[in-house]
Amino acid sequence: xxxxxxxxxxxxxxxxxxxxxxxxxxxxxxxxxxxxxxxxxxxxxxxxxxxxxxxxxxxxxxxxxxxxxxxxxxxxxxxxxxxxxxxxxxxxxxxxxxxxxxxxxxxxxxxxxxxxxxxxxxxxxxxxxxxxxxxxxxxxxxxxxxxxxxxxxxxxxxxxxxxxxxxxxxxxxxxxxxxxxxxxxxxxxxxxxxxxxxxxxxxxxxxxxxxxxxxxxxxxxxxxxxxxxxxxxxxxxxxxxxxxxxxxxxxxxxxxxxxxxxxxxxxxxxxxxxxxxxxxx
Numbered sequence: 179x180x181x182x183x184x185x186x187x188x189x190x191x192x193x194x195x196x197x198x199x200x201x202x203x204x205x206x207x208x209x210x211x212x213x214x215x216x217x218x219x220x221x222x223x224x225x226x227x228x229x230x231x232x233x234x235x236x237x238x239x240x241x242x243x244x245x246x247x248x249x250x251x252x253x254x255x256x257x258x259x260x261x262x263x264x265x266x267x268x269x270x271x272x273x274x275x276x277x278x279x280x281x282x283x284x285x286x287x288x289x290x291x292x293x294x295x296x297x298x299x300x301x302x303x304x305x306x307x308x309x310x311x312x313x314x315x316x317x318x319x320x321x322x323x324x325x326x327x328x329x330x331x332x333x334x335x336x337x338x339x340x341x342x343x344x345x346x347x348x349x350x351x352x353x354x355x356x357x358x359x360x361x362x363x364x365x366x367x368x369x370x371x372x373x374x375x376x377x378x379x380x381x382x383x384x385x386x387x388x389x390x391x392x393x394x395x396x397x398x399x400x401x402x403x404x405x406x407x408x409x410x411x412x413x414x415x416x417x418x419x420x421x422x423x424x425x426x427x428x429x430x431x432x433x434x435x436x437x438x439x440x441x442x443x444x445x446x447x448x449x450x451x452x453x454x455x456x457x458x459x
Contacts, residue, residue, distance in 0.1 A: 208245070211235075211237065211241065211245055212245050212248070212249060212254075214235055215231060215235065215237075215242070215245050215246070215249070216249070216254060216255075216266065216270070218231055218234055218235060219231070219255065219264060219265065219266055220266055224263075225258060225263030225264060225265040226263055226264060227262055227263050227264075228242050228243055228246065231246070231264075246264055249264075249267070250264070250267075252267075252269060253267040253268055253269030253270075254266070254267045254269055254270050255267045256268070282452075283304075283315070283316075283410055283415070283449065283452070284304065284315045284316035284330070285316075286448055286452065287304050287316055287445050287448070288316055288318075290441050290444050290445050290448070291303075291304055291316055291317065291318040291417070291441070292318050293441070294318065294417075294419070294437055294438065294441040295318030295319070295321070296318075296321075297437050298419065298430075298433065298434050298437050298438075299321050299425075300419050300420065300421035300425065300426065300434065301317070301318065301326045301328075301419065301420045301421060302317060302318035302417065302418075302419050302438075302441075303316070303317045303318075303328070303417070303418050303419075303420065304316040304317065304407075304415065304416070304417055304445075305334075305341070305415070305416055305418070306410070306413045306414065306415055307336065307341070307345050307413065307414045307415075307416060308336075308413065309336070309357060309360060309361075310335070310336050310360070310361055311333045311334060311335055311336050312333060312334050312335075312336060312338070312341050312342075312345075312416065313331065313332070313333045314328055314329070314330055314331065314332045314333070314334075315330055315331075316330060317329070317330065326400070326420055326421070326422075334396075335361065335364075336357065336361050337358070337361045337362065337363060337364065338366070338392070338395075338396045339390075339391075339392025339393075339395040339396040339402050339404075340389075340390040340391055340392035340402040340403055340404035340418055341390075341392075341402070341404050341416060341418055343377075343380055343381060343384050343390035343391075343392075343404070344384060344389065344390035344404035344405060344406045344416055344418070345406060345414055345416060346358070346381055347381040347382075347384035347385050347390065347406070348406050348414065351378055351381070354378065354381055355374065355378065358374060358377060359374075363377060366395065366396045366397070367394055367395060367396065367397065367398050369393055369394050369395045370395050370396070371395065388405070388439060389403055389404065389405045389435050389438065389439060390403070390404045390405075391403060391431070392404070394423055399422060399423050399424075400420060400421070400422065400423065401420070401421060401422075401423050401426040401431075402418055402419060402420045402421075403418065403419045403426075403431070403434050403435055403438050404416055404417070404418035404419075405417050405418070405438050405439050405441075405442040406442075407442050407445050407446050407449070408446050408449065410449060415445075415449075417438060417441060417442050417445065418438075419434055419438050421434075
C-alpha cells in the first residue's frame with residue numbers, strides 16, 4: 179500500500195494531548211530532538227554526517243554534536259571507522275526486539291491473514307496504532323491488486339479512512355475528538371471527512387456496525403475495510419483490507435466485511451489464549 183504521505187504538520191503537538199480532559203503540558207526538548215535525529219538517520223539508510231543532520235533538522239552543529247555523542251554512548255547510534263557518518267546502533271535493535279512483542283503476534287496471525295487474503299483476494303494488513311499513526315506488523319501477499327504494496331514497518335497516518343475510524347470508534351467521543359484535533363482532518367481526496375461533527379457521526383456508525391469503511395477517502399480508486407481486534411500490551415491492533423474500488427464493489431463489500439470480522443474474531447480469540455510471557459521474543 180503506497181501510502182508514504184507526510185503527517186499533517188499543523189495538527190498539533192503530541193505533548194499537549196489532553197488526557198481525561200486535562201492538558202499534559204510537560205515537554206522534554208532534548209528527548210524530542212534525539213528522537214527526530216534517530217528518525218532522520220533511519221530514513222537516510224546510508225548514515226548521516228553532523229552537517230547533514232544539522233541542516234535537515236535545523237539544529238545547531240553544537241546541539242547536533244551533543245545529541246550524537248549522547249546517543250553513541252548508549253549504543254543508539256554507531257559511528258563509521260573514519261567518524262564521517264553515524265548509523266543506527268545495535269542497542270536500538272535489541273530494544274525493538276524486546277518492545278515489539280508484536281513480532282510473536284504477527285507470526286501467529288499470519289495464517290489467519292493469509293486465509294482471509296485467499297478468501298477475498300484482496301490485500302490484508304495487521305497493524306498496531308498509536309496517537310498519530312498505524313504501523314504494519316504483518317500482511318498477506320495473496321494475489322494483491324495492481325498498485326497496492328507495502329511491508330512490515332511501513333506506517334500510515336492515523337486519520338486515514340477506515341483505519342482511523344475503526345480505532346477512534348473504540349474510544350469515547352471526548353477522547354476521539356482530542357486525537358482528531360491532535361492529528362487534524364486532512365483533505366486527502368474529495369471524499370475525505372473534514373468536519374468534526376461529521377467524523378464523530380461516522381464513528382457512531384462504526385460502533386453500531388462493528389467495522390469501518392474507506393470509500394476512496396485516502397486514495398482515489400482505493401477502498402478499505404477495517405476491524406478493531408483489541409489491545410495487545412496496551413496498544414490497539416487492527417485488521418484492514420485494501421483493494422481497488424473496481425474489485426471492492428458495493429456487491430462484494432458485505433462479503434469482505436463478513437470475512438474480515440470473522441478473521442478479527444479468530445485473532446482476538448488467539449490473543450486471549452496466548453501466553454503473556456513473550457516480552458523477550
